[in-house]
Amino acid sequence: MPELIAPIAGNVWKILVAVGDKVELDDELVILEALKMETPIYCDDAGTVTEIKVKEGDAVNEEDVLIVIG
Amino acid sequence: MLDILRELIFTSGFVSLTGGNIVMWIISFVLLYLAIKKQYEPLLLLPIAFGILVVNLPLTFLMNPEHGLIWFFYHYGIELDIIPPLIFLGLGAMIDFGPLIANPKMLLLGAGAQAGLYVTFFAAVLFGFDLQEAGSIAIIGGADGPTTIYLTSKLAPHLLGATAVSAYAYMALVPIIQPPIMKLLTTNAERKIVMTKLRPVSKLQKICFPIITAMTIMLIVPPAAPLISMLMLGNLFKESGVVERLTNAASNELMNVVTIFLGLSIGATMTAATFLSPKVLFIFFLGLFAFAVSTAAGLIMAKAMNLFLKDKINPLIGAAGVSAVPMAARCVHKVGSEANRRNYLLMFAMGPNVAGVIGTVVAAAILLKNLG
Incomplete structure (x- = not known):
């Protein structure tokens, strides 16, 4: 199952989708905050969001799974 | 009465004010604006701008060696x-x-x-x-x-x-x-x-x-x-x-x-x-x-x-x-x-x-x- 991975360490600033949302390639799904800068994370696969593994304010490491897409 | 008033005016900062002081005030105000409104490095710019302002108010002697308050900060903090x-x-x-x-x-x-x-x-x-x-x-x-x-x-x-x-x-x-x-x-x-x-x-x-x-x-x-x-x-x-x-x-x-x-x-x-x-x-x-x-x-x-x-x-x-x-x-x-x-x-x-x-x-x- 495709997953959205955090490309850099940081804090989850905003989650722009909810479970059940249909997403397309290149959609902005999550905004991470690192070094006081917002970094949008884009979707790599089209599909439906089945699980959101983080919540806003969480600290994430590089490679952590943020969202699972079915 | 008049003497007291004259005394007050002549010991005030106004008499010793120079055009340069006023230019420095303007620079200070610009930096304050950049710090507060634009948030350019406000943690530094704000105290710097205020420092510029007060040191350009004549007769305050804040930077007078061995006497001024800010001179002591400067001497012990930066000179040393x-x-x-x-x-x-x-x-x-x-x-x-x-x-x-x-x-x-x-x-x-x-x-x-x-x-x-x-x-x-x-x-x-x-x-x-x-x-x-x-x-x-x-x-x-x-x-x-x-x-x-x-x-x-x-x-x-x-x-x-x-x-x-x-x-x-x-x-x-x-x-x-x-x-x-x-x-x-x-x-x-x-x-x-x-x-x-x-x-x-x-x-x-x-x-x-x-x-x-x-x-x-x-x-x-x-x-x-x-x-x-x-x-x-x-x-x-x-x-x-x-x-x-x-x-x-x-x-x-x-x-x-x-x-x-x-x-x-x-x-x-x-x-x-x-x-x-x-x-x-x-x-x-x-x-x-x-x-x-x-x-x-x-x-x-x-x-x-x-x-x-x-x-x-x-x-x-x-x-x-x-x-x-x-x-x-x-x-x-x-x-x-x-x-x-x-x-x-x-x-x-x-x-x-x-x-x-x-x-x-x-x-x-x-x-x-x-x-x-």
């Missing part, structure tokens, strides 16, 4: 070189050298970007500055506030206000100054390069780094000791993980306390008499030149490294070789993501960025050794 190393202690406690340890080649970028300093040094000499002044102006290209203040206070204290303000101003203006140079010197294809993942760095390596770096640099360039020792001590606090209270004290409370005295003292050196001279305009111009050349040197260095590297680096990260932590790294990240939105250069750029801090300190120590 106490505050810049304390700021470095706090910086060390905040900086993560991980990206540099993971890829030590980044030291080359941090060193390469210092080329701007040397170019500017000779340019400043050509403009008629003496060697000590030229060294103080050149260090602006390192884009590191505390190092600039440290070096200027030793070499050319009369230029302190101008070099400090231009260093901090250009750091705040990184997102405006750097991108055009970055785009000019790199191709779109180069900017799109996605770099290979950094290897993980163990805790042991992170603990050894400040110890080994402190020893190596201080043995090679002993004049770098005040700044490097404090920077690495702060980092050792952080990475050791056993003195969280000291880490927090160094990076929060102590840092904030000395920032107040630093900003106020720097501002207070800017009296109309010292600041309003054509020299100051040249300093701002040469400082900008230094910063631009350093950015370009970092980019060119990165491109040169790519000729030899199997895993190509994105040359944009060379621009982060000027210190300006983390503004320059953020700027690299932003320009990189404009070219390829799946390019997350932030952590890669932090490598040269923190190497740049070390590079600037070493450059300052070399200037100090030869000119001091």
